[in-house]
Amino acid sequence: MELTELERQSLTEVPHPSLPPGSNLYGSTKLFPDYQAEDGESYLTLVHGIAHESSVSFVAILQATRALRKGFESVIYFYGPGAMNCMATRGFPHTGDSAFAGEHNINAQIETFIKEGGKVYVCRFGLSLHGLREEDLIEGVIPAHPLDIQDCVIHYTRKGAIVNSTYML
Numbered sequence: 625m626e627l628t629e630l631e632r633q634s635l636t637e638v639p640h641p642s643l644p645p646g647s648n649l650y651g652s653t654k655l656f657p658d659y660q661a662e663d664g665e666s667y668l669t670l671v672h673g674i675a676h677e678s679s680v681s682f683v684a685i686l687q688a689t690r691a692l693r694k695g696f697e698s699v700i701y702f703y704g705p706g707a708m709n710c711m712a713t714r715g716f717p718h719t720g721d722s723a724f725a726g727e728h729n730i731n732a733q734i735e736t737f738i739k740e741g742g743k744v745y746v747c748r749f750g751l752s753l754h755g756l757r758e759e760d761l762i763e764g765v766i767p768a769h770p771l772d773i774q775d776c777v778i779h780y781t782r783k784g785a786i787v788n789s790t791y792m793l
Contacts, residue, residue, distance in 0.1 A: 661695030666785035668699050668777070671706040673792035675730050681709050684790040685733045691786070692742045699743045699780065700734075702765075703773050705792075707750030710734065713760040731762060738764040747773055 627635070643649070661667075669688040673680035685700060692698035702709050709730050716723035738744055746761065749770035758767050768776070780787060 659694065661691075661697075664783075665696050666699070666780055666783050667691035667696040668701065668780040668785045668787045670773075670777070670787070670789040670791075671700060671702045671709060672704045673709075673790055674705045675709045675711075675714070676727070678792055680790050680792045681706060682730055682733065684788065685709075685730065685737060687788060688742060689733065689737050689740070692737065692740055696786070698737075699745070699776075700737065701745045701747075701768070701773060701776055703747035703750045705750065705754065707746050707756060708754055710744070710746045710751075710761050710765045711756060712762045734762050734765070738762075745772070745776065 667688065669684050669691075671681050671684050673684070675681055688698050688700045712731065713719050714727060714731060715721040716727075720728075722728055734744060744762075744765045745768045746765050747770055748758070748767050751758065751767070761767065777787065
């Protein structure tokens with residue numbers, strides 16, 4: 625493809641790459657202690673965000689996994705449209721195929737979370753809102769009654785849990 629003189633000028637105005645690979649762009653000073661769970665501490669993550677619509681759901685799962693690795697009893701509860709995150713049937717053109725890079729990041733992270741000892745709940749009403757079937761859930765995800773979300777929050781709050789509630793419109 626032939627470039628115009630102005631296009632060539634625009635390309636060379638700023639040298640590329642401005643920094644070689646591996647250069648630090650940001651400092652690495654951590655401001656707070658690396659807290660670990662004390663005996664009996666819990667961490668509840670509520671996810672109301674839709675898979676792939678933003679990073680909210682994925683980051684919430686990563687935070688719950690980090691809490692689990694710090695020794696917290698870590699639980700994730702997907703409700704409303706967040707229930708879509710729990711589907712094992714994601715893929716195109718076949719289940720398990722990734723139509724785009726990262727399509728299965730959420731699935732893989734939920735599977736890792738469960739494998740490492742985390743507990744995952746999904747609201748049955750959230751599933752029904754989107755025509756999702758329980759038999760299509762990621763293995764180990766526990767279906768829950770619609771009235772359980774509030775009682776789950778009460779349960780973990782009474783236990784003194786840290787509650788991370790993520791919500792996406």
